[in-house]
Amino acid sequence: MRWVNRRIGRGQALLLGGLPLALVVLGYVVAAAARHAENPADKILPLPGAMASAMAALLFEPDPLSGELLFWADTLASLSRLGIGLGIATLSALLAGLMLGALPPVRAFFSPLVTAIAVIPPIALLPILFIIFGLGETAKVALIVVGITPFMLRDLAGHISALPREQMVKALTLGASSWQLLLRVALPQALPRLIEELRLSLGPAWVFLISAEAIAADVGLGYRIFLVRRYLAMDVIIPYVGWIALLAVAMDFVLSRTSRLAFGWAHKARR
Amino acid sequence: MRWVNRRIGRGQALLLGGLPLALVVLGYVVAAAARHAENPADKILPLPGAMASAMAALLFEPDPLSGELLFWADTLASLSRLGIGLGIATLSALLAGLMLGALPPVRAFFSPLVTAIAVIPPIALLPILFIIFGLGETAKVALIVVGITPFMLRDLAGHISALPREQMVKALTLGASSWQLLLRVALPQALPRLIEELRLSLGPAWVFLISAEAIAADVGLGYRIFLVRRYLAMDVIIPYVGWIALLAVAMDFVLSRTSRLAFGWAHKARR
Amino acid sequence: ALALAAAMAVAGCSDAKSPAEPRTEFNIGWSIYAGWMPWPYAEQAGIVKKWADKYGLTIKFVQVNDYVESVNQYTAGKLDGVTVANMDALTIPAAGGKDTSVIILGDYSNGNDAVLLKGGSDVAAIKGRKVNLVELSVSHYLLARALETNGMKLADVKTVNTADADIASAFTSPAVTAAVAWNPQLTAMKGVPGTTAVFTSADIPGEILDLLVVDTATLKANPNLGKALAGIWYETMALMARQDAQGQDARAAMAKLAGTTPKEFESQLSTTFLYTDPKAAVAAMASPELVTTMKRVRDFSFAQGLFGQGARSADAVGMAFPGGKTLGDKNAITLRFDPTFMQLAADGKL
Amino acid sequence: MLRLSNVWVEYGEKVVLERISLDIAEGAFVSVIGPSGAGKSSLLRVILGQDQPSRGRITLDGRPLPAECGPDRGVVFQRYSVFPHLNALGNTMLGLELAGAPFTARLFGSARRAARAQAEEMLAAVGLADSLHLYPSEMSGGMQQRLAIAQALIMRPRILLLDEPFGALDPGIRADMHVLITRLWREFGLTIVMVTHDIKEAFALGTRVITLDKRRHDPHAPQRYGAGVIYDIALTRKTASDEQANESTSITID
Amino acid sequence: MLRLSNVWVEYGEKVVLERISLDIAEGAFVSVIGPSGAGKSSLLRVILGQDQPSRGRITLDGRPLPAECGPDRGVVFQRYSVFPHLNALGNTMLGLELAGAPFTARLFGSARRAARAQAEEMLAAVGLADSLHLYPSEMSGGMQQRLAIAQALIMRPRILLLDEPFGALDPGIRADMHVLITRLWREFGLTIVMVTHDIKEAFALGTRVITLDKRRHDPHAPQRYGAGVIYDIALTRKTASDEQANESTSITID
Ligand SMILES: Nc1ncnc2c1ncn2[C@@H]1O[C@H](COP(=O)(O)OP(=O)(O)OP(=O)(O)O)[C@@H](O)[C@H]1O
Ligand SMILES: Nc1ncnc2c1ncn2[C@@H]1O[C@H](COP(=O)(O)OP(=O)(O)OP(=O)(O)O)[C@@H](O)[C@H]1O
Ligand SMILES: [Mg+2]
Numbered sequence A, B: 001m002r003w004v005n006r007r008i009g010r011g012q013a014l015l016l017g018g019l020p021l022a023l024v025v026l027g028y029v030v031a032a033a034a035r036h037a038e039n040p041a042d043k044i045l046p047l048p049g050a051m052a053s054a055m056a057a058l059l060f061e062p063d064p065l066s067g068e069l070l071f072w073a074d075t076l077a078s079l080s081r082l083g084i085g086l087g088i089a090t091l092s093a094l095l096a097g098l099m100l101g102a103l104p105p106v107r108a109f110f111s112p113l114v115t116a117i118a119v120i121p122p123i124a125l126l127p128i129l130f131i132i133f134g135l136g137e138t139a140k141v142a143l144i145v146v147g148i149t150p151f152m153l154r155d156l157a158g159h160i161s162a163l164p165r166e167q168m169v170k171a172l173t174l175g176a177s178s179w180q181l182l183l184r185v186a187l188p189q190a191l192p193r194l195i196e197e198l199r200l201s202l203g204p205a206w207v208f209l210i211s212a213e214a215i216a217a218d219v220g221l222g223y224r225i226f227l228v229r230r231y232l233a234m235d236v237i238i239p240y241v242g243w244i245a246l247l248a249v250a251m252d253f254v255l256s257r258t259s260r261l262a263f264g265w266a267h268k269a270r271r
Numbered sequence C: 001a002l003a004l005a006a007a008m009a010v011a012g013c014s015d016a017k018s019p020a021e022p023r024t025e026f027n028i029g030w031s032i033y034a035g036w037m038p039w040p041y042a043e044q045a046g047i048v049k050k051w052a053d054k055y056g057l058t059i060k061f062v063q064v065n066d067y068v069e070s071v072n073q074y075t076a077g078k079l080d081g082v083t084v085a086n087m088d089a090l091t092i093p094a095a096g097g098k099d100t101s102v103i104i105l106g107d108y109s110n111g112n113d114a115v116l117l118k119g120g121s122d123v124a125a126i127k128g129r130k131v132n133l134v135e136l137s138v139s140h141y142l143l144a145r146a147l148e149t150n151g152m153k154l155a156d157v158k159t160v161n162t163a164d165a166d167i168a169s170a171f172t173s174p175a176v177t178a179a180v181a182w183n184p185q186l187t188a189m190k191g192v193p194g195t196t197a198v199f200t201s202a203d204i205p206g207e208i209l210d211l212l213v214v215d216t217a218t219l220k221a222n223p224n225l226g227k228a229l230a231g232i233w234y235e236t237m238a239l240m241a242r243q244d245a246q247g248q249d250a251r252a253a254m255a256k257l258a259g260t261t262p263k264e265f266e267s268q269l270s271t272t273f274l275y276t277d278p279k280a281a282v283a284a285m286a287s288p289e290l291v292t293t294m295k296r297v298r299d300f301s302f303a304q305g306l307f308g309q310g311a312r313s314a315d316a317v318g319m320a321f322p323g324g325k326t327l328g329d330k331n332a333i334t335l336r337f338d339p340t341f342m343q344l345a346a347d348g349k350l
Numbered sequence D, E: 001m002l003r004l005s006n007v008w009v010e011y012g013e014k015v016v017l018e019r020i021s022l023d024i025a026e027g028a029f030v031s032v033i034g035p036s037g038a039g040k041s042s043l044l045r046v047i048l049g050q051d052q053p054s055r056g057r058i059t060l061d062g063r064p065l066p067a068e069c070g071p072d073r074g075v076v077f078q079r080y081s082v083f084p085h086l087n088a089l090g091n092t093m094l095g096l097e098l099a100g101a102p103f104t105a106r107l108f109g110s111a112r113r114a115a116r117a118q119a120e121e122m123l124a125a126v127g128l129a130d131s132l133h134l135y136p137s138e139m140s141g142g143m144q145q146r147l148a149i150a151q152a153l154i155m156r157p158r159i160l161l162l163d164e165p166f167g168a169l170d171p172g173i174r175a176d177m178h179v180l181i182t183r184l185w186r187e188f189g190l191t192i193v194m195v196t197h198d199i200k201e202a203f204a205l206g207t208r209v210i211t212l213d214k215r216r217h218d219p220h221a222p223q224r225y226g227a228g229v230i231y232d233i234a235l236t237r238k239t240a241s242d243e244q245a246n247e248s249t250s251i252t253i254d
């Protein structure tokens, strides 16, 4: 049977998909063991035991200063920033993307501006962001929003404007106004694509969150990573990164499930 | 006429699109003037004159030490890093995206790994990245590649696997092997989407380039920005950022033109 | 990913093995700081080549824009030596088990680091404020010393970790009212209206030291490296200290390398106590005050958890000083203050 | 009512339609026939307002046709195009909802129930009573085509443009559709332009049959000349009973 | 040659086809008719190997049919599906290129010229001689359908599955197509299964006509019962001359 036709069952897929991940972990352990054989105090590739004990302190021992369990405090802070950032980005991408995609005059007016914002690296203009948003939570959320919205917006606008022209004509003959067309034709077909974009944006969103937390923060997963990077505490960094990956994969899974449940029509068409 | 039906001519579009950009520039100048009225020594929002004189030195006066015109040396260095990074990313996204999109067993095997890599923020693992790739050009290019490939790859794989099933069946009845199917059906239809993704990745690519140059470099647009950031020299940073935006917009334009010229069929269908 | 893991293993192994053997090529990392600018200048002015040739070596100076990353890369074995502050030499490579030798004591900060307050004229006014600084760095140490000398504890303020690249612009935000920073950022930050430096490193002279460290094993196998570096350093120092046009040109070139103006660079130099004379550096390294300083630094670092999870006491990391003095675990000495090469320079035997 | 004067349709170099002049009376049922690729769909698109003619003008009641399509014109496209995100009921109700709720574009309460009943009735008329909740991707080709017909017919537009509407239907259902469309045409006085390949159908339903084809052909430059109206046959208006007799015996010459 | 034994096709709850048992002889021309939504396209998909039957088995020459489609079967889908990124010539040559160049999937030099000539001939046969360089998006519906036919026919597959292949064509071109397909069927001994709504066409072309429809209907649960074969009529094999006479007079009863 040709490879393009091989269908993979759920169980098989889990097994197959787990394999490379397991290999990576194995490769890491081997490399770490090799380094430790050379230098038992090596910090670059800590052994799993060292990571476990380093993490145990963050997980279970309250911080003497704040009395908090640092790991959980970090997670909570980062997730809430990420959540707010993603929420604002998604909402504004949806609104603006619909308008830009469906209304040519709006597109003509805004698309050069949007392109410009999309290609300006926000981290290069941090001082200006600080002036506008200060240094608190707003600035961190703003960096996420500024970082991922342009991509989502442009992709969504492209998706909307690529909807078959017949659909638009059809809606107009059914008496739709521009507003109604946005609401009943463009919006519902934008939503599954929006979820797809959100999934693709999770990686960049974490990058911007971590950058923001590296710049000025006193709690958060990115804060901890950059703080302990000062003394190369890879035994904390690696578990933290793994945890971030786990959180992101979980979000990815939830989003893809949601899309299948809520927008079945979009997935049936592709069987 | 309804807004969805208004068609905007080329000239009109230029005019309309230029307006918000002009407004942003105007807004900046007004804000800068206001700040300077308060504090004539303000460094955060320099006046255009200050930027011009700061840039003149970088543009036209050769550096006494190296004899180079710094601005052009920076531009050249950054563009070549970016070019190599984008090239590698595009190529590997294309190859891997085709396989993942068209061959279900490959997808089952790699997709969890790809998702994991996509959601791991590379800047959290910078020390490891630099350890693997050294402090030279490789690491900077690698950061761009690691940063944008996962997005391109996943989006492309999604695009390929969403091609109508009838097309695949049709190709198989015409006697296509898996390889031929990739080559003659999936690849040509992937290319316009790839260009689209490349356009969407330009912003993130610059972000990663600048982040890499911020950490380890001795020439480059990002290096210069982070170098003078210590002195809050916004009179250099803002023109540099503007220049980056200009370069990126130019690339965006060239890519979109190329796509229209080379893959007319993909754009005709959307008229 | 497998390739990645393999690359990691290879990178790890190759670096771990090489230092023991004699080599002729070396990489020294540096980052921008007033006290370290002589190194890249020396490379540009040909001083490096001159001394390297003399000992039959090739020495490359690699700029790492991000200071922490330069020290990390040294620790990881990608660099043979690096410019570093005393506290970071202790907490990053030495605490990481990398046997490190301090061969050049370049300067101490004499006002290059400071605690800044908006709307407050003494340290007491800092109580209860949010302080932006690079946590776990010499700034943190300076803050701890400032609070200690004024009868307060670190718990009396709330620290906010702020990247050194961004602290200058962050300080212009009205929301930030207290910060600790070093030069060159410090100069830019003092320009913000209403700012006072309430405590500077000039109040604790000799405690914040700027060093050049190299890997001990590499140095043992290649003593010529130490000689060449000392030669380079003191020739450059002599040139730089000259108050004539030549000295001025050298300093102007350093300013350019640091991305700043000669005027600003001179002002930074004025708050840096340079050991231009090797004899003075040797004496400073041999003095008991260094032990006191390092003990203080060590206790602070341990209290902040900088020695990592494995360390159960402040003695976990061993340090050796000239004259056989030691601090901490004698069996695990990983930071050695080694005046041999500065002494050779002082004796004119290079 | 609808008048085309010297209309040309060109795609770049290629002339598709040339010198089309037509007068379509209110209440007419115009069948358009012609070879594949002649430009029948292009003609409909121009009347619809989706495309602009490259030359010539189109007037409706003496006023130039607005360059956009509106609710006065209904359409069934050649490739059944229904909204993929709505099920059969949703697709059919959409027009009613848009008309009834300018702002929310959704109906609630009794208005919704009324619209739903109307949509169900229309779907039953096209034989989709069993498939109210299927999405287009779950329907066969013929079912999608019938859905498109139901969607357009429920609005009773003044001008109805049909592009091979019954092409994918079996003879039985096709006969039902003929009855349905004739009934609506009579009841609401619609003006219908229908493209078809079934000549029997064209003559059975239409009050007028128009044939599009190339008048000239240049073998070296086939794109040089476009198609025009080569036959324009007015039929005497049949009565409803004729029609039905015709359908039930189903014997015709094509 | 092709045998379906007790084949069922179900989509979730919905039974589309039930208890289909068929024996299709080598060289047969089977016409399939039935109401819209009966499951004709589903039957073709199952024979094609695109979908798997939920129950029952299909054998080809006594061996179970591989669960994937291959070059032994050709297909023209109901919704004309050609490759959007290839022009008419490219679409038609594709099969030849795939067969001739396993690795590059492209032909060069004389092989390419030969393939091109063959493709041009086939396109001329379906009336697209003027449209060699048009992309599908620039073609009318009927032109795309003819292109799909040319693309499938050029490969001369052992089993050819046609889903309403002539639905969007005008009577003139349709007659040409009938001649073409009959000629190829005779010349190459193809086995053809064709779905059509045109009963006249079904009887004129086929050697056997199969009618699919529901045998039972539960008004409360319409999805409960699927369609089966309700008529299976073998026709005496017509001669080529009969065929042509038939076409030219064009009088039949439907
Ligand atoms: N994905 C699906 N989910 C549920 N039902 C489906 C799905 N696909 C097809 N069906 C149902 O299967 C039945 C048969 O569809 P099929 O396309 O085979 O009909 P057909 O006989 O070809 O009709 P037509 O003449 O209209 O093309 C239809 O009633 C349709 O609703
Ligand atoms: N975008 C385009 N670019 C170039 N030519 C086009 C384009 N769109 C349509 N055409 C040409 O216009 C002509 C008429 O197309 P149209 O769809 O109107 O034909 P039709 O009469 O509806 O045919 P059918 O009966 O096959 O549907 C065709 O020859 C087609 O090739
Ligand atoms: Mg047409």
Ligand SMILES: [Mg+2]
Residues within 6 Å of the ligand: D140, D141, D142, E040, E041, E042, E078, E163
């Ligand atoms: Mg069908």
